[in-house]
Amino acid sequence: MIGPATYYRPEHRASLDERTRALVDRREAVLSPGYRLFYAHPVEFVRGSGTKLYTRDGDEYLDVYNNVPSVGHAHPRVTAAIAEQSALLNTHTRYLHEGLIDYAELLLGSFPAALDTLTLVCTGSEANDLALRVATHATGHRGVIVTENAYHGVTTEIAAISPSLGGADSLADWVRPVRPPVGDGTAMLRDARAAIAELQAAGHGVAALIVDTAFASDGFIPPSPGTRAALVAVQRLVHDAGGLVIADEVQPGFGRLGIGGPGSGDGAAxxxxxxxxxxxxxxxxxxxxxxxxxxxxxxxxRRALMQAFGERVRYFNTFAGTPVAVAAARATWDVLHEDRLPEHAAVVGTELRGMLDELATRHDRLRGVRGSGLYLGVDIVDPATGDPDSPAAVNLVGALRERRILISASGRDNAALKLRPPLPFSRADAERFITEFDAALSELG
Amino acid sequence: MIGPATYYRPEHRASLDERTRALVDRREAVLSPGYRLFYAHPVEFVRGSGTKLYTRDGDEYLDVYNNVPSVGHAHPRVTAAIAEQSALLNTHTRYLHEGLIDYAELLLGSFPAALDTLTLVCTGSEANDLALRVATHATGHRGVIVTENAYHGVTTEIAAISPSLGGADSLADWVRPVRPPVGDGTAMLRDARAAIAELQAAGHGVAALIVDTAFASDGFIPPSPGTRAALVAVQRLVHDAGGLVIADEVQPGFGRLGIGGPGSGDGAAxxxxxxxxxxxxxxxxxxxxxxxxxxxxxxxxRRALMQAFGERVRYFNTFAGTPVAVAAARATWDVLHEDRLPEHAAVVGTELRGMLDELATRHDRLRGVRGSGLYLGVDIVDPATGDPDSPAAVNLVGALRERRILISASGRDNAALKLRPPLPFSRADAERFITEFDAALSELG
Structure with missing residues (x-):
């Protein structure tokens, strides 16, 4: 019997079915060893629809993991937009194309007035890399403040500000990690004050504070009066030091948090x-x-930042803002709004949290249900000690895969389950997930 | 009357037609000022097919500029593959998907046996950024040698090794530019020897030599016995210093150079x-x-490099190697081979060079026709002095735009015209281009 694993490892090979083994062997022969496959028994999907993924044999899996297909797998509106635009034209931003302008206007309408200028890129890593370039040019400083388990991407520059990568990706000497805004937030404020002083003493100065606004890899920290006061104070310190504030919305953005939706208690939408x-x-x-x-x-x-950057630096991103890219983004935007998915995320997210809270009353391995909308975390603990129990979390992820539920373990201790399904996740989907989770927890003991 | 310009500038606004002016105004209000529009009179395309682009009014432009839609604009095979796969499934590389494996096997089959391991990313900048990360991890060194007008991309790390960006993008202190392999190549060899000594003396060591294998921004340098000997010698010096060699095939790759095709004289395909x-x-x-x-x-x-990197560094690229990305790459690969586009590039490229050579006998503004396949450069000079004449080159680009030919000026002096059309570029396309180019040159005087 093969034990649980987050990723496939060679010792799992013997227990694979013939087709899977052949695919894995072929894959390992051509792809970099850095590629990972989820699960001791990797899954091959051939079709997706809404919140479901299907194998070659037609087995249906409920997706509680994938946040990229946000309006649902293979959404027909998005698919049609991509197909239609691909068949017409796909060039770049040095010719005029109205779709890009329409989309930019819509998108910027969802931001405060001061955030009025858009640059499109291809990946979240490129976005954070560019943000940091703009910040270092604008401030003349090099120092960056991050939260202590942050992840912001994989370019050379951004890996160097991502403590959660750990290992050989050591932080650059111009980076200072600070505790996230937990509790009354004073720890973060204290750390930030020290970080600024250190960066200034070292001659780096402060170019930017960058935070994931869900603080997901730091444990899903919801706002409270204390954390809000702390973040506002840190923001002021950074600005006073001549630095800029970068909000990383790559994962929490586009309505996943259900902010302002029914029952969210988050204030303005x-x-x-x-x-x-x-x-x-x-x-x-x-x-x-x-x-x-x-x-x-x-x-x-803010326009002034991009004005100064654009005058000094040539930046052109070939594949960014192409007619096809924009058509896909626009269709996604339209579905998100027409189907009121942020409001839906608030409603179903609240229901799902309630179900998890109820489950926690019956399973003492479950603790700390938290998060917003359809971006939730829950800790798996040793019932005897209350300590994070990573093997149990990994075991649950594997057991749920056998029950055709896709989910992942993450967090600093790899003992938190992270829930971030496609946003059309329904109450029925939530109930199905809870039923299987309940059973898996009971089996685990 | 508005003078020629590579890019639209505010002083051109008054001469725009109403629709173009409205689009430009809207665009400037929302996009970063760093965005550039080609031409004093920007063009709006709404449709493309093969080597042609079409405006809203149905005006047809011949594309001698765009190298991305390599098998032709809106190619039906590629479009169909994207549409079909989008409608089925688009996830990521942590689940099994056979299309990725099939494509990786095909692609690696076109490389020497030692280059046996693939990592997919989303952009050329990400590819070069990752290559350099791998090189610095593998060698423990930081120093990078580039050619003196090289361009390799726009991440923070890669902008710092791209001398052609100039301006505020100054080279990092661990970068040494060397002359490209022109003439007998000894200048490059001498520069490289000095660069290695300097990097070692500064404690950086040599992580990598990186070269665009068309040396396009360095002036399109074709191989000769001398340049070949020089590059091999430089390669040996870099390896002896413990560094790696990175070939940047982002622009020249996938058959554009027509190598080994009829009349190419390049040896093995x-x-x-x-x-x-x-x-x-x-x-x-x-x-x-x-x-x-x-x-x-x-x-x-080489596998050993990725093995060591994968053991030490976590690298996952969300949008890379997805089923849709791979379906598009596979369809492009299939069309490239079934339509024998590399061989076609060799044939038509040779014909086009012949036509340009003939044109140069009649226009003394034209010099130095060079390049391979459908990646050609030609210098525009002052006929009196023979010096590079950037205003004339820019003027020609604008005049050709009015004649519905898309082309660009580039090179260190911005006085070379760069020809890199979609590969299905036909002999008739070449003749149409030459006819208009001839007329534009005559008008220029």
Whole structure:
């Protein structure tokens, strides 16, 4: 019997069925060893629809993991838009194309007036890389402040500000991690004050503070009066030091958090996570769900910053803002709004949290249900000690895969389950997930 | 009367037609000022087919500029593949998908056996960024050698090794530019020897030499016995210093150079530019034409390098290697081979060069016709002095736009015209281009 695993490893090979083994062997012969396959028994999907994925044999899996196909797998509106535009034209932004302009106007309408300028790129990594380039040019400083388990991407520059990558991706010497805004937020404020002083003493100065506005890899930190006060204070310190504030909305953005939806208790509706924290960012990066799977990402910024950058630096991104990329982003935007998916995320997210809370009363391995909308985390603990239990979390992920539920373990201890399904996730989907989760928890003991 | 310009500027506004002016105004209000529009009178295209682009009014333009839609604008095979796969499934590389494996096997089959491992990314910038990360991890060194007018991309790391960006994008202190392999190649060899010594003396060591194998921004340098000997010698010096060799095939790759095709005189057929220079790269980056406009790029490497990198570094690229990305790349690959476009590039490229040579006998503004396949350059000079004449080159680009021919000026002096049409460019297309070019040159005087 093969034990649970987040990723396939060679010792699982013998237990694979023939087709899977052959595919895995062929894949390993040609792809970089850095590629990972989920699960001890990797899954091959051939079709998707809404919140479901299907194998070659027609087995249906419920997707509680994938946040990129945000309006649902293979959404017909998005698919049709891609097909139609591909058949017409796909060039670049040095010719005029009205679709790009229409989309930029719509998108910027969802931001505060000061954030009035868009630059499109292809990936969240490129967006954060560009944001940091703009910040270093604008400030003349090099120092960057990040939260202590942050992940912002994989370019050389951005890996160097992503503590969660760990290992050989050590932080650059101009980066200072600070504790995230937990509890009353004073720890973050204290750390930020020290980080600024250190960066200034080292001659780096402060170019930027960058935060994921869901603080997902730091444990899903919801806003509270204390954390809000702390973040606003840190923001002021950064600005006073001549630095800029970058909100990384690549994962939380585009309505996933259900902010302002029914029962969300978050105040004014927003597609973005930053306003509820009291943040007034100078630069906002967006991506993942932006075009439901087409490689589209972006940087939204105050105009003065981009004006200065554009005068000094040549930046052209071949594949960014093409007619096909924009058509996919526009169709995704239209479905998101017409189907009121942010409001739906608020409603179903609240229901799902309620179901998880109820489950936690019956399973003492479950703790700390938290998050917003359809971006939730829950800790798996050792019932005896209450400590994070990573093997149990990984075991649950594997058990749920056998029960045809896709989910992942993450967090600093790899002991939190992360729930971020496509946004059309229904109450029935939530009930199906809870039924299987309940059974898997019971089996685990 | 408005003078010629490579890009639209505010002083051109008054001479625009009403619709164009309205679009430009709207665009400037929402996009970063860093965005540029080609031409004093920007063009709006709404449809493309093969080597032609069409405006809203149905005016047909011949495309001698765009190298991304390599198998032709809106190619029906590629379009159908994208539409079909989008409607089925688009996930990521952590589930099994046979299309990715099939494509990787095909692609690697076009490389020497030692280059046996593929990593997919989304853009050429990401590919070069990753190549350099792998090189710095593998060698433990930081120093990079580039040619003196090289362009390799726009991430923070890659902008810092791209001298052609100039301006505020100054080279990092661990970068040494060397002269490209012109003439007998000894200048490059001498520069490289000095660069290695300097990098070692500064404590950076040598991580990599990176070269665009068409040396396009350095002036399109064809291989000769001298340049080949020089590049092989430089390669040996870099390897002896513990560094790696990166071939940047993002622009020249996928058959554009027509290598080994009829009349090319390049020896063995190859989709890639590096073999004809005698280079045996450790890492090869590919991109632009790879999926005819979908954001797909990649890194092909020796396995040992990726093994070591994968063990030490977590690298996952969300949008890379998705089923849709791979379907587009595969369809592009199939059309490229079934229509024998590399061979076609050799034939038509040779014809086009012949036509340009003939034109140069009648217009003394034309000099130095050079390049391979359908990637050609020609200098525009002052007929009195023979010096590069950038205003004349820009003027010609604008005059050709009025004659519905798309082309660009580039090179260090911005006085070279760069020809890189979609590969189905026909003899009739070449004749149409030459007719208009002839007329524009006559008008210019």
């Amino acid at each position: 927003s597609l973005w996570g930053f306003p509820r924290h009291g943040l007034e960012p100078d630069l906002v990066t967006i991506g993942k769900p932006m075009a439901n799977g087409q490689p589209v990402a972006g940087l939204v910024a | 190859s989709l890639w530019g590096f073999p004809r220079h005698g280079l045996e790269p450790d890492l090869v980056t590919i991109g632009k034409p790879m999926a005819n406009g979908q954001p797909v790029a990649g890194l092909v490497a």
